[in-house]
Amino acid sequence: FFFFFKQKTAYEMQRGLVGSEMCIRDRLGNYANAREIFQKWMTWKPGKNAWWAYLKFEERMGEISNCRRVLNEYIDAYPELETYVKAAKFEEKLKNREGARDFYEKAIKELGERALDEKFFLQFIKFERRNWEMERVRTLYKFGLEHIPKDRAKHLYDAYIQFEKEHGSKDSIENVILTKRRHFYEQEIAKNALNYDNWFDYARLEESANEIQRAREIYERAIANLPPIEEKLHWKRYIFLWLNYATFEELYAKDSERAKKVFEKIVQLIPHEKFTFSKLWIMYARLFIRQKELDNARKIFGLAIGKCPREKVIRAYISMELQLGNVDRCRKIYEKYIEIFPENANAWIQYGQLEQSLEEIGRARAIY
16 A cells, blocks of 8 residues: 555656646746657646646747647547637637637537537537627527427526527517427426327427428327327327327328328227227228228228227218218118117118108118
């Protein structure tokens, strides 16, 4: 233990002696030797203060190119946000705005997620504001708020609101409000992703802002949160998310093919042997009707009746064929209706009333 202590103390003393020697040579005007000692010292991987002393030495010598070399070596030794910021401030002091900006941008590029720090972005933004680069400022605010986790960007968000109040247009202020609401919904969803009402509101927010791609992404994130239990009560709001999604694709995004794929996916997802949703089947079929694909609409109705027969679906199928004037098809569907639900008096009455309306008295009498 004593030997280790003596070694450590000797090393620390050696560093102190190196520093003292450099100071002496610096004062004596032996700059070349002082620089050589600094360079050797840097090979020992000293602390940050040593690098800063080296930088200050070159600055006193007026060797700006050497200063920049030292700064880059300093960053290689300590690739941290603090190091990049110091380098940027050094360039700013020399009134080299592009050089300073380059260090800030390199920090984001080279450090990746480690650069997603609220304090760093506020420093970068202050630099751009000092140079009256307001569009750059706005871009930095937006980038930071989109990439830094919401719970670590409160001061950045507050500063952005104040910035837009001072320098923004009506549209930019509205965008700030939109960003604030997005922030709110993200927080609520983080608390409980199975609260489908929050997803509804979030998607509608993006729809109202005419953000088609954002709205689509919200719907995709929402439907990824399956109900925990295969019970109809737990699935109701979830299914309405899918229905809203399909409606959005057809009416807002004007993409009926995507809407069809949405319906196709949810039909495959529902455990129909346990429960189903008549509204889903009817809306699916009506999508094809609006696209004038009547055969496909009939296939959907037929699939629903074969897979999980429900009276609402059968009545909707009959209504479609009746509006198209396909009486024989209506009769076939009614026959299937009373075959599946023979004890349903309304099915028999409606079948009889159809024949009465067609003045088919014999058929009506036979049905009754």
